[in-house]
Amino acid sequence: MAISERRRQFGLSLLVSALMASAPSAIAQELPKVLVMGTYASELPSEELEKLDPLREGLEKRLAALGFPIKIDIVIFPTYEEAVVQVARNKVDFARMGPANYVLVKRQNPGLKLLAMETKGGAKQLTGYISVPENSPVRKLQDLRGRRIAFGEQNSTTGRYFPQAALVEAGIFASDLSGYRFLGRHDKALSALAAGSFDAAASNEVSFEKYGVVRKFRVIHTMKSPAHAWVVRSDLSPLVMEKLRQAMLATTSAELSGLKRDGMSAGSDSEYEQVRQAMKTAVRFIE
Structure with a gap:
């Protein structure tokens, strides 16, 4: 083998060794x-x-x-x-x-x-509800006309956007209600419904299962979201x-x-x- 070829291979060997030695330290710096x-x-x-x-x-x-x-x-x-x-x-x-x-x-x-x-269950899906007290005369979204609704947080999917979109599609707007409020959290909306301060509440499924089921709230509308x-x-x-x-x-x-x-x-x-x-x-x- 020519001397120049041996030198080239030796140089490549040194380069590979240097890269392998530096790899752990590079990862450590990034970690x-x-x-x-x-x-x-x-x-x-x-x-x-x-x-x-x-x-x-x-x-x-x-x-x-x-x-x-x-x-x-x-x-x-x-x-x-x-x-x-x-x-x-x-x-x-x-x-x-x-x-x-x-x-x-x-x-x-x-x-x-x-x-x-x-x-x-394999589905990339979130569920939310609009619920009312068990003895409420409200059976559907249109029955909420003239009534009060408790929402969660203003940026919430099931506490604001999806329930309000559902109301709009049912022909119900803010001006058709006697009142509504954003209470900041799903549990607060359900607690306000239990206290009688509102006629309906919007919430996610987790809070409803924890606070709504025990109070026997009745679901009048179900929402499905990503x-x-x-x-x-x-x-x-x-x-x-x-x-x-x-x-x-x-x-x-x-x-x-x-x-x-x-x-x-x-x-x-x-x-x-x-x-x-x-x-x-x-x-x-x-x-």
């Missing part, structure tokens, strides 16, 4: 010690934390098994609006967003990536995002029991087009 998970309080903040803690533990274990020993902290924003603002500003690494809030946050920061969608979205900040390392996606898609039903979900699935932005249309229709409620 954060902590990831911050964000969401908002649709019920009491302490209850939201309790529901998410099993998922946090599961994600930490799976990330460690993938060679990424990262600690996860949870931040519960007090309002939907604050969550949208902070997630859009990349103030958390990944976040759980309701369907309408996903649409809103993507408007502010199109660079956010959809990590996964929650599932129940499920909650999990997004990652626009500038998160692609390597970390891919490992987080793998850990998220392997989530167990036990880890999601508090959220009344049983799995995670890949999703696409186009699956939220139904939400965008409902939000446009809901705007007409106050015309």
